[in-house]
Amino acid sequence: MTRTLLLNDLQLVLLSTASQRDDGRLLPPPDSIGDRTPAVDKAIKSLLRRGLAAEPDTSDIGDPSPADRDRMIGVRITAAGRAAIGAGQDEGEEDRSSEKPEEKTHPEAESSSRPVSKIGTVLSLLRRDEGATLDEMVAATGWLPHTTRAALTGLRKKGHVIAKDKRGDTTCYRITVEA
Structure with a gap:
């Protein structure tokens, strides 16, 4: 368990x-x-x-x-x-990084070897042209919906402008201006 x-x-x-x-x-x-x-x-x-x-x-x-x-x-x-x-x-533990698959770094990450954080994953999703739904962000991070919404609020406080659109009946979030 x-x-x-x-x-x-x-x-x-x-x-x-x-x-x-x-x-x-x-x-x-x-x-x-x-x-x-x-x-x-x-x-x-x-x-x-x-x-x-x-x-x-x-x-x-x-x-x-x-x-x-x-x-x-x-x-x-x-x-x-x-x-x-x-x-x-x-x-x-970086010496053992060759034993682990490359999936720990995000494909859109800059040439940094630093692993991507969950907030970095959310940012990547929000930067896509289609943005991201709450369910997509929850699935990508493992956070609960209220935690994901709080992360969006934190990003807004840091200066990111997050637009809210609709994809069918689902609300979709997208970054329009970077901090």
Whole structure:
């Protein structure tokens, strides 16, 4: 039996941002979240407990018990965290990339070897001439419909202009102006 991993929006944003950073750090929080708050710290602690993020090895540091808040500065996304958001493998695992099929990179992606995220998949669907229906985006990402709608809202907040059209009786979304 497969166990579904449920993450809240804040956790998803933190993991997604960390997966796009070269060092994989969760902090500082992205501009879309704003300042670091107790809610951000709580979300990071939850990710640590679930193995989706990991603290740096501090065994060689003189102070054996740094404050929780200071210790979280170095928290990084783990391979499990990347898998939970569909962001692919950890940079330390790139040596084994030849064992895995090329399907992890999107055909429309630039010449980057970085795996495509779910939001990248949504963007690719929305950039097509025919756009994408909610059902197509849900099928491509594995997200629930309300999560997919929230992602569309997030894209709008980032400056993408998303037009709503009809394809028969079905609503279709398409990016008309890039951010």
